[in-house]
Each structure stands twice: as C-alpha cells, then as structure tokens.
Amino acid sequence: MTKKIVLGLVAAAFLIGGLVSCKKAESVASYKIGVAVAQTGSYAGLGSQFLEGMELMVDSINEAGGVNGIPLEVVIYDNKSEATETTLVVKKLIEVDQVHALIEGTVTALGMSIVPVANESGVPTVILSGTGLLDDQLGAWVFRPAGTEDNYIALSLEYMSQEMGISEYATLLENSGYGQGGKVYLPQRSPSYNLTIVEEQYFDPGATDLTTQLTNIKNSEAQLIFVWGSSPTASMAVKQARELGISLPIMATPPQVMPDALASFGEYYKMEPPLLASTTKMDIWEQLPDSDRYKALYRDFTQLFTESYDHSPSLWQMLGAQYITFIEDGLKRVGTTSTDVTEIRSQLRDALESTEKLQLLTSVYTMSPEDHFGQVEQTLVIVTFRDGEMVLAP
Amino acid sequence: MDFSTALQIFFSGLNLGSIYTALGLGFFVVYSVTRVLNLAQGEFVMLGGMLTVSFYTMGIPLPASIALAVVITGLVGAGFYRFIIYPARNASGATKVFLTLGFSFIIEGVALRVWGWEFRILPAFLDTPSIQLWGATIFGQTPWVIGITLLMVIGLFLYFGRTIQGKALRACANEPLGARLMGISIERMALFSFILAAGLGAVVGALITPLTMTSYSMGLPLAAKGLLAAFVGGITRAEGVILGGFIYGMIEAITAGVIPGGYHNAIAPLILVVIFLSRRRGLLVTAGKG
Numbered sequence: 001m002t003k004k005i006v007l008g009l010v011a012a013a014f015l016i017g018g019l020v021s022c023k024k025a026e027s028v029a030s031y032k033i034g035v036a037v038a039q040t041g042s043y044a045g046l047g048s049q050f051l052e053g054m055e056l057m058v059d060s061i062n063e064a065g066g067v068n069g070i071p072l073e074v075v076i077y078d079n080k081s082e083a084t085e086t087t088l089v090v091k092k093l094i095e096v097d098q099v100h101a102l103i104e105g106t107v108t109a110l111g112m113s114i115v116p117v118a119n120e121s122g123v124p125t126v127i128l129s130g131t132g133l134l135d136d137q138l139g140a141w142v143f144r145p146a147g148t149e150d151n152y153i154a155l156s157l158e159y160m161s162q163e164m165g166i167s168e169y170a171t172l173l174e175n176s177g178y179g180q181g182g183k184v185y186l187p188q189r190s191p192s193y194n195l196t197i198v199e200e201q202y203f204d205p206g207a208t209d210l211t212t213q214l215t216n217i218k219n220s221e222a223q224l225i226f227v228w229g230s231s232p233t234a235s236m237a238v239k240q241a242r243e244l245g246i247s248l249p250i251m252a253t254p255p256q257v258m259p260d261a262l263a264s265f266g267e268y269y270k271m272e273p274p275l276l277a278s279t280t281k282m283d284i285w286e287q288l289p290d291s292d293r294y295k296a297l298y299r300d301f302t303q304l305f306t307e308s309y310d311h312s313p314s315l316w317q318m319l320g321a322q323y324i325t326f327i328e329d330g331l332k333r334v335g336t337t338s339t340d341v342t343e344i345r346s347q348l349r350d351a352l353e354s355t356e357k358l359q360l361l362t363s364v365y366t367m368s369p370e371d372h373f374g375q376v377e378q379t380l381v382i383v384t385f386r387d388g389e390m391v392l393a394p
Numbered sequence: 395m396d397f398s399t400a401l402q403i404f405f406s407g408l409n410l411g412s413i414y415t416a417l418g419l420g421f422f423v424v425y426s427v428t429r430v431l432n433l434a435q436g437e438f439v440m441l442g443g444m445l446t447v448s449f450y451t452m453g454i455p456l457p458a459s460i461a462l463a464v465v466i467t468g469l470v471g472a473g474f475y476r477f478i479i480y481p482a483r484n485a486s487g488a489t490k491v492f493l494t495l496g497f498s499f500i501i502e503g504v505a506l507r508v509w510g511w512e513f514r515i516l517p518a519f520l521d522t523p524s525i526q527l528w529g530a531t532i533f534g535q536t537p538w539v540i541g542i543t544l545l546m547v548i549g550l551f552l553y554f555g556r557t558i559q560g561k562a563l564r565a566c567a568n569e570p571l572g573a574r575l576m577g578i579s580i581e582r583m584a585l586f587s588f589i590l591a592a593g594l595g596a597v598v599g600a601l602i603t604p605l606t607m608t609s610y611s612m613g614l615p616l617a618a619k620g621l622l623a624a625f626v627g628g629i630t631r632a633e634g635v636i637l638g639g640f641i642y643g644m645i646e647a648i649t650a651g652v653i654p655g656g657y658h659n660a661i662a663p664l665i666l667v668v669i670f671l672s673r674r675r676g677l678l679v680t681a682g683k684g
Contacts, residue, residue, distance in 0.1 A: 040502075041611060044511035203650070206615060208606040209409050211531060212651030215402040232513045232607055243524040244531045260512050264607070 027336040028344065030073035031066075031100050033058075033327060034093030036114065038106040041081025042205065042231065045260055046316050050105035050128065051076065053320025056308055061324065067331045072324070075099060079106065083113035090114045094121045100344050101327050104128060105320055107230065108177035115142050122342065124330070124349040126323050128316075130230075130254075131181040138372045143352055145326045145365045146319055147254075149181035151378050152278035153189050156251050159276070159382045159393065160224060161193040164249065170199035170222035172213060172237055174229030178255075182228035198222050205231030210240050218246050230255035232264070238275055239268040252277035257383065257390065258314050266388075274385035276393060280315050280362060281381050287392050294379060301361060315362075322360040329358050398529030403647050405532050411643025412539040413606065416598040417620025418627070418635035419546055420591040425629050426554070427563045427587035429487065433494040434474065436617025437501040438592045441467045442599025443608030444505060447514045456519065464596040470501075471592025475585050483581070498614060505610035513609035516600070535604040542601055546594060547632050554632075563587060619663075626666050626673075642666060 035054065038047030054074070062071045075097045077089035086104060093099045094117070102118060102125040104111040111127030112134055118125035119139040127138075132148035160166040171186055173179045179202075187197055199220035201213035210233070217225055225248050227237045235256050241248075250273075255261070257277045262269065269275040281288060285298035301321065305313040313321075330351040338344050355367040355374065365374040382393040420435040442463050449459035478493050485493075522534030554560040565573040566583045574580060599608065606612070619642065627638025646662045653661060 040506060040511075044506070044611070045513075048511055207650070208413070209406050209647065209650070211406045211409070211533075212399075212403050212647055215399050215530065216651060219396065219399060232609075236607065240533075243533060245524070245526060264513065264515050 027068075027070060028100075028339050030071045031331055031344075032097060033072060033074045033101050033103060033324075034090070034097055034099030035074055035076045035103045035105060036079045036086050036089045036093065036110070037076065037104070038081040038110065039078035043081040043106045043110070046230070046255075047079075047081070047106045049258075049314065049316035050320040052309060053305070053313060053317030053322075054103070054105065054324055055320075056305060056317075057321040057324035057328075059308075060304065061328055067328050068334075068336045070331075070336065072328070079104070079110055081106070081110070083110055086110045086113045087117060090117055094123055098341050099123070100341065101125065101348055103323055103327075105316075105323065108134070108180075111144075112137070112177070115139060118142050122349075123345050124327075124352055126326060128319055128323070130178060132373060133181055133184055135371075135373050140369075141349055143326070143367065143372045143374075145322065145355075145358075145360060145367075145374060147280075147362055147380070148373065148375065149185050149253075151375075151380050152253060153182075153185050155378070155380055155382060156226070156276075156278050157186075157189055157193040157195055160251065161195055163393075164224070166223045166249075167194060168196050168198045168221050169224040169226055169251075170201065170217040170220055171197055172201045172203065172210070172217065172225055172227045174231060174234055175202050175204050176230065178230045179228055182226070182253075186226065186228075203229070203233055203237065205229065205233055207233050208236075210237050211244060214241050214244050214246060217248075218244065222248065224249045224251060226251045227256065228253050232261065235261040235265045239265050242268050242271050247273065249273045250275050254279040254315055254380075257283065258316070259311065262390070270385045270388055276382060276384050278380050279383055280318065281379055282318055282361070283314065284381065284383055284390060284392055297359075297361065318361040322362060325360055326352070326355070326358065326365070329355060399651070401528055401530040403651050404644075405527075405530050405536070406650070407640070407644035407647035408540065409533060409536045409605065409643070410646050411640035412536065412543055413602050413616075413639075414620050414623040414642050415636050415639030416539060416543040416546070416601060417616060418624035418629075418639050419543070419550065419632070420595040420598070421621055421624045422629055422632055422635045423550065423591040423594065424587050425567075427567050428479075428584045429567055430479065430490045430494065431487075431621070432588075432591065433491060433614070433617060433621070434498040434501065435591060435595055436613035436615075436620070437498050437505075438467050438471060438595025438613075439599040439602070439616060440505060440608060440610065440613035441470060441501065442596025443516075443603040443612070444509050444514070444599070444610070445596070446600040447516055447603060447608060448509070450516065456516075460597065460600045463600060464593045467596035467599075468589045468593040471588045471590075471595075472585060474592070475588035479584070479588070480581065483584075498617075502610055502613060509610055511610065513607045513612075514603070515607045516603045518604045533605060535601075539601050539605065542597065546597070547636060550632055622663060622666050622670075626670050638666075641669070 038044050058072050058074055079086035079089055102123050104114055104127045108129040108131050111129045119141045125142045129144055130147050132150055173182045199217050199222050203210050257279050281294045282298050285295055288295040330348050333351040334347045353367050358365050363375045363379050364377045366376050367374040383390050384393040424432040445463035446459045449462050478497055518534035519538045524534050525532045554564055562578045563583050566580045623638040623642035624635045628634025645665050649661045
C-alpha cells in the first residue's frame, strides 16, 4: 500500500513537473506503458511476481530522473488469467489510455492473445512467453526478450544423457501453451542425444490426481520422468510420484522450482533421488564462480530487490524488471522529438527492433527484423537438492 | 492394460469420486430445503481449507483448526442467508442463483486480499502414509475422505429421515404452505440449512486440501464439478449425490489414463451432460418426484 502511495506521489510529482515543462519544451509528459497482467485467476501467482519486478524497475528509473528526462508511467490492468479479458483491457490501453508501449506479463496463452491487436493497432508490445514455438507469429510489433524451451531442453537432455547415462525416459506434460513446448521439442531433440521417449502422458493444470498417468509411466521402461508444466499441478506431480513409491529420477522445468512451489513441495523435491531441474542462474547465484559475470549482475539485482520486498527475486520478477529495461533502452534511442502517440509508437518499434547486445538479467539480446526473440547466450543451469538446499547439479 | 494399472485407475476414481461426493453434499442440503442452487458452496469449501491451513500453521492442532474453520464458515453461511438470500426470499429461483454466484465472487475477492494468490497444502491426516495394494497406490488421505464423507452421509440420512427437525426441513421444500400451517418457520429452517451446508463445506475443504491443495480461487471450479456430479446422480437424494460423484470420478480417472493429451477436462463433463440429458431428473430420481 505505502509503495503504491509513494508511486502515486512520484507519478504526481512528475506529472506536475511535466505540465510545467510543457510550456518550454516539446515533449510528452510521460512515457506511458500499458500492462495487462494476471492479478487474479489461475496465473495470479506469476502475474503478481512479474509486477513486483516491473514496479521495482520503474521506480528506480523514475527516481533517477526517467528516460531522456521523461518519467515512465505504467497503467496496469488485471487480465484475470483469461485471454478474452486480456484482449479487452489491451484495447482499452491502446484506445483510451493511449499508451506508447504494451506489456503482457503472465504466460504464453495470454501474451499471444494480444498479438493480433498489437499489430493491427501498431503498438510496440512485449509479451512474456517461454516458448520459441510461436516466434514466427509475433509480427512486426511484438517482441519476446525472454527465454526459450530450446535452452533447457538442450541443457536437460545433455545432462540426462551425458551425466546420468539415461537412454529411455517418459514425459509428463501439462496441457497448456507452456506444455506445448515440451510436446513439440522433446521428441524432436531427443534423438540427437541418443534418448528415446518410451511413454508420453499429459495432465490438465488444476488436475488433482495424476496417479493413472504416473502408473502408466511406472509400468514402462522409462529410467527418468521429464515433468513439464507451470501450474501447481506440475509440482504436485513430484509429490504424487514419490507417494506412489516411484523412485525414478525426475527432471523438471524452471516454474517448478519457483519459491511458492518449493515452499509447498520442497520436502518431496528433496526425497531420494532428489529432483533435478533446469532453471536460471539467479536461483543459485551465490554458488556461481566469481568469473561468471552473472554473479555480480544477480548480486546487484537481489540487493535492489530485497530493499523493497521481504523475499528474494526469482524468474518472473527478473522478467518483469528486464521488460522495463528493454523498453527503456528503446526509448533512449527514440529521443524526445515527438509528442504524437502514433509517431512515438512507431519510433519505439524501430528502436526495439534495432536493440543490440543489450545485457538483460536473463541473457544478452540482439533484435532484428527477422528475430524478435533475440537471445544470444544460454544462461540456464541444472540444479538439484542436497542437504535440503538447492544446489548446482554435479 | 495390466491389472495394477486397472486397479490404479479404480483407486484414482475412488479418490476423485470421494472428493466430488463430499462437494455435492452441501448442494444437496441447501437444495433439498430451499430449492436454491447455491453456487457459493465451493467458497465454503475454499474457506474451510484456507482457514484450516491458517490455523494449523499457527500451531493449533489439526482437529481444533478444523473445528474453528467450521464455526467461522458456518457463521459466513448464516450471514450469507440472513443478509443476501433472505431479503430476496420472494425473488425467482434464477435471481437467487445469481445472488449465490455474486456472493461467490465476493468471497473469492476477500480471500485473495486475506491470503494472497499462493496455493497451500496440508499433510495427510495423522500423516497417514500411502497404501500399496497389488501394485497400485491409495493416497493416505483418501480413506479419510471416503470415511468422513460416509459419516456425513449417514448423519444426513439419520437427520433428515429420523428426526422431527430433519423431517421439518424437508417439508419446507416439498410442501412450503403445509409446513407453514404446521407451524414450521421456513425462514429458520432455511437459515439452518445454509449453516449446515457451510459447515459441511468447511469440513470438506479441510478434508480434501491434502489431495487437491487449496487457494483463494479453487471454489468455483471445484463447485462446478461437484454440482454437475450431484445433478447427474440426482441432487434431491443423498444416494444420487454419491452415485453422481463416483461416476464423475471414475470417468475422469479413466480418461486421464487412456485418452491422449488435451481433452481430459472436456471429456468427463461431456459424458455427464449426455447422461444428464437422457435422465434429466438425475439417475436416482423417479419421475414425478424431486
């Protein structure tokens, strides 16, 4: 609450400042960024974390005087974890609030739902999605400076095959936009690591009983289970597998080792054999060698973050912060020559597309007309649990 | 399919069926007395689960946590009847259903403020370990769900069938005018049915949290499943609620193991709708009654 008041005061101060400066300079009072994010519904957890990181970065930019001397103003609407609601609030952001840029900060399905309207209306847009499957559908106006399943698939499969000597494994995939990545990429990439999928099972986000699927896996020749999903059910899969007495190693995806999942299911993650997961270096930054430049990056971000919040940041908070940094970087190159909304939108789009070697929290990004994902460096690691702690996998 | 897989599907169906039956009981109680379809029943379940977890994590023993959750949820049920349903007692059935839906959103909103979005989980009661039987597994909590649900069903049977007050409750729905002429206060009975349904809902919430997890938004989706199951079995009879719950659970368990990805959540309701269309009063209700 206090944070919101402070934010409001800062915004008001800048607004007044902006009104005063209107007389002398030809520039906008603020750069308006419209944000559609899940604050309620099944993805409220992810959306709320995204907002934490985002607001932190907006505050810190505004405290330092804004971008080109112009403050950032964020207009946030709850998309209720629904695609229709997302499109609705985004139209409002574009037409009523006249924002210069848009962010959808929750999950693939919600982000993708605004791609058509963003392109038709000509608003530079950043969506949060962890799948590279849809990158060819982003159009000229939409960017996705996040991660891709390709990274953790390569990393996980290599670990399974090289370090663990696995040759046959089972998949347990979530029926969701996120799960789709595993469904498509795992069968595609496995052969090059001499891995065979011997059993393929699915679950719905929100399902409460995965015993049938797990039994099918138990009865197969699988030496490992690859559980892929972003809902609490994906984490519960580990609990139910252990309760079924399945002692196969389990490989998980980054959302499954986020703090809320660890809090609820940590004890099952730590059971023998401990869970393996691919995740961002942020989660174990203290264990990185000093030579890794991400160690310093994450130390600084964690310090900044914990000044405002009583917990450590994780992936969605990093993404919230880096989406603002990405837009900030574009805005710097737009300059202050125009006050026309349409013109700023179009200049910002061009600027974002020419992003070059921009160091963000999750990686380095270089955009081009052909590539609106732009990640140039793989920065994930495999983690596991030892003595109750999450550690870099040996 | 080998034996252990078939058995596991059966256990999984039992597990899900007991959850849906437990959910359906609250609908049954309110509907048999007031003919109101209470869509906020799922919120009572959610409140029961969240309150129990909250008290339990404060260090209060589990039985006491559940009791506290039941009392508080019962009070919410009473308030809901007294301040929302009672003033609209002369409105149409559809109006009342919308009022219950509205109330459901209010509770969900308040719960989000109070507890945040995080999901929570409880350990199985008395830390009952999973049970291995012929290569299949029953979760430790499932016998608790089945057992306590069974107790609640028996209790309701005895109450509605054997006690004066229980009979009076049913009379309110079947013969409102007659009941009034006999000196039964329909309003007081309706109030009582809401308190009873809320209390039962809270028990169910505590009971299923070790299996389903709980979060502020779990009410409506679970209620929808429980309601569908209750309708298919026959919402005016407790046996109907049980039958519907277990049919739904079994169908879900079978589709989860056999149907390839993407359609689990669609198929079970679809089958239920088909059953429902062929027997609109529910499987266990004979024509002319209910």
